Amino acid sequence: MVNIPNSITVVRALIVPLFIMALHYGNFKIALILFIIAALSDAVDGFLARKLKQVTIVGVIMDPLADKALIDSAFVVLSYVHKIIPPWLTILVISRDILIIVGGWLLTVFEKLDRIKPILIGKFTAFSQFLTIFFTLLHLNFNNYYLNIMLEFLYPFTGGVTVISGISYVIIGIRELGSE
Numbered sequence: 001m002v003n004i005p006n007s008i009t010v011v012r013a014l015i016v017p018l019f020i021m022a023l024h025y026g027n028f029k030i031a032l033i034l035f036i037i038a039a040l041s042d043a044v045d046g047f048l049a050r051k052l053k054q055v056t057i058v059g060v061i062m063d064p065l066a067d068k069a070l071i072d073s074a075f076v077v078l079s080y081v082h083k084i085i086p087p088w089l090t091i092l093v094i095s096r097d098i099l100i101i102v103g104g105w106l107l108t109v110f111e112k113l114d115r116i117k118p119i120l121i122g123k124f125t126a127f128s129q130f131l132t133i134f135f136t137l138l139h140l141n142f143n144n145y146y147l148n149i150m151l152e153f154l155y156p157f158t159g160g161v162t163v164i165s166g167i168s169y170v171i172i173g174i175r176e177l178g179s180e
Contacts, residue, residue, distance in 0.1 A: 005049035006059045012041045013066040016073060023077045028140040035137055038070050039130055067126065068097055074133045084136055089159050093129060096166035103173040112176045119172070125165035128158045 015038045022031040045063060049055045072094055079090040132154050139147040 003054050003056060003059070004052065005045040005054050006056060006062065008041050008045040008048070009059060009062050009066055012038050012045070013062065013069065015041075016066065016069045019070065020073045020077060023074065024081055026082070028137060032134075032137040032141055035070070035074070035133060038066075039134070042067060071126070071129050071133065072097060074136075075129075078133070078136055082140070084140065085132070086155055089132075089155050089162075092159050092162045092166075096125075096162050096169075099166050100169055103169060107173060107176060110177060112179075119165075119168060121161065121165045121168050125158075125161045128154075128161050132158045 015034050019031055019034040019038065022028075022034060042063070045059070049059055075085055075090040075093050078085040079087045132151075135147060135150050135154055139151055
């Protein structure tokens with residue numbers, strides 16, 4: 001039996017290098033289309049996994065990795081190649097992800113990872129980061145005043161929720177490591 005949600009996640013992971021190439025070489029229309037497909041597939045695979053009762057350990061691991069590859073690569077290329085997203089925001093996004101990965105590793109070593117679940121601020125942060133990339137790509141395609149205003153608000157907002165989310169996960173992780 002084919003696991004449809006996992007198959008969708010694999011396709012999203014395969015889209016990431018194509019997205020990075022389109023972004024790197026300045027083909028912002030293709031990058032926007034690929035990003036929209038990847039973002040929609042993220043929503044669809046999670047919904048289907050629950051609906052079809054096809055949640056697997058492979059999907060639980062692969063889904064956030066595909067998301068991080070998409071989000072982090074977009075932030076890096078848009079910050080350091082195209083100089084659009086402020087570098088401080090990219091540093092915050094990647095630092096939070098590194099904290100979460102290291103924390104997950106530590107919790108795995110101490111056999112406590114199964115006690116950590118995604119939290120609302122974490123999901124909101126991912127949504128905010130997706131929106132930031134989406135509106136940045138829209139701005140690159142349709143450069144208009146309103147998109148610029150939106151980004152002036154969105155960059156610090158996304159930075160703030162990213163920091164709050166990172167701190168929240170660190171606090172939860174420390175509590176779990178200290179519990180029996």
